Amino acid sequence: MRDFYGIELKTPMMLGTARYPSPAVMEAAFHSSGASVATVSLRREQGAGQAFWDMVRGLGVHLLPNTAGCHSSREAITTAQMAREYFQTDWIKLEVIGNADTLQPDPFGLLDAAEVLCADGFKVFPYTTEDQVLAARLIDAGCRVLMPWGAPIGSGMGLNSIYGLRTLRAAFPDVAMVIDAGLGLPSHAAQAMELGFDAILLNTAVAEADNPAAMARAFAMAAQAGALAAASGPMGMRDMAVPSTPLVGKAWL
Numbered sequence: 051m052r053d054f055y056g057i058e059l060k061t062p063m064m065l066g067t068a069r070y071p072s073p074a075v076m077e078a079a080f081h082s083s084g085a086s087v088a089t090v091s092l093r094r095e096q097g098a099g100q101a102f103w104d105m106v107r108g109l110g111v112h113l114l115p116n117t118a119g120c121h122s123s124r125e126a127i128t129t130a131q132m133a134r135e136y137f138q139t140d141w142i143k144l145e146v147i148g149n150a151d152t153l154q155p156d157p158f159g160l161l162d163a164a165e166v167l168c169a170d171g172f173k174v175f176p177y178t179t180e181d182q183v184l185a186a187r188l189i190d191a192g193c194r195v196l197m198p199w200g201a202p203i204g205s206g207m208g209l210n211s212i213y214g215l216r217t218l219r220a221a222f223p224d225v226a227m228v229i230d231a232g233l234g235l236p237s238h239a240a241q242a243m244e245l246g247f248d249a250i251l252l253n254t255a256v257a258e259a260d261n262p263a264a265m266a267r268a269f270a271m272a273a274q275a276g277a278l279a280a281a282s283g284p285m286g287m288r289d290m291a292v293p294s295t296p297l298v299g300k301a302w303l
């Protein structure tokens with residue numbers, strides 16, 4: 051696995067901390083998934099009690115504050131600065147939303163904020179699309195991790211653009227990449243890892259499952275299987291059939 055600003059994660063699982071039916075259910079999902087990273091929102095901090103944050107800190111995972119809900123670079127920069135102070139980390143998952151329906155990132159605001167935050171010493175994890183030009187600009191700005199979307203947040207659609215994600219992965223082989231958002235089933239996680247991505251970040255599919263802890267475990271197992279497959283040299287696809295049983299010894303009538 052590629053490193054994340056010098057940190058090697060124990061597992062390729064990153065989990066969000068929203069939408070769970072209770073803090074206890076969320077804690078169980080983290081434990082059963084073996085997640086290495088928890089995304090946390092400063093906005094949520096304003097509404098959650100101290101007990102919730104004590105529990106999150108007690109999970110023993112890396113905290114990745116986000117700028118969820120920000121619609122301008124200025125708002126995201128201010129939120130990131132507050133989050134650094136509150137959560138005592140220079141990691142920031144940078145979200146600048148450009149479309150209220152799809153929650154698609156605003157590429158212009160994202161790049162603007164990434165340039166400012168990287169120059170200010172942040173380790174920026176930008177929530178982006180599969181756009182290669184934007185990816186190159188984000189890397190130029192100092193981002194060493196990219197978080198392309200699989201599909202719109204909360205949609206559960208999986209990987210909407212296999213071609214775009216595959217070519218993005220191939221274009222920047224040294225950059226750690228996390229598929230963030232839109233995963234609905236463990237098979238989507240396996241597919242992301244099979245494509246060579248380094249980790250997955252999800253929230254809704256686990257939090258809204260009937261049994262979040264079991265679903266979190268299923269995602270973790272699928273991600274592990276996908277990573278093992280990627281490292282094992284998958285066969286190439288062919289247009290034509292090739293018999294898997296040798297013809298030698300066949301009775302010719």
Ligand SMILES: CC(=O)[C@@H](O)[C@H](O)COP(=O)(O)O
Pocket residue numbers: 065066067089116118202203204205206230231232233251252253254255
């Ligand atoms: C949790 C987070 O920071 C977001 O990236 C997002 O909520 C994840 O997307 P899904 O909820 O679609 O998994």
